[in-house]
């Protein structure tokens with residue numbers, strides 16, 4: 001899975017303000033970017049509002065650095081009555097190196113909700 005074969009849901013570039021004490025990008029920053037990307041995919045599939053209910057199997061393989069171009073790819077791996085499991089993968093290209101590196105993977109679970117914030121059925125695809 002690379003940018004040559006498919007489009008990311010989002011592509012972004014972290015800034016120095018997103019760093020932790022080690023000078024790498026703060027884990028919470030990438031978690032929130034994955035949440036945003038998964039939310040886009042989930043809302044499209046659910047055709048409306050969704051919320052994140054859980055995050056599973058999160059792995060940080062390598063650090064993200066200032067100057068990296070960060071791309072987040074996603075696949076809907078399971079659709080339940082009101083919930084969706086979305087596998088998200090973060091890939092970076094370092095500033096001076098075109099090679100793509102998988103830095104994080106995780107499965108985010110989203111629930112389709114109605115106007116009152118209660119779970120609603122996901123429409124058929």
Ligand SMILES: CC(C)(COP(=O)(O)OP(=O)(O)OC[C@H]1O[C@@H](n2cnc3c(N)ncnc32)[C@H](O)[C@@H]1OP(=O)(O)O)[C@@H](O)C(=O)NCCC(=O)NCCS
Nearest residue numbers: 051052053054079080081082083084109111113117118119
């Ligand atoms: C998401 C929310 C509406 C679900 O409400 P609920 O009363 O727990 O609803 P249900 O028990 O009917 O569960 C709804 C679906 O979520 C799934 N689910 C609930 N908790 C889950 C968990 N911890 N892990 C995986 N799936 C979960 C259920 O299996 C069900 O899926 P299905 O309908 O496909 O079978 C409610 O928990 C909520 O509002 N949470 C806060 C969401 C939020 O604010 N997210 C942002 C976090 S900062």
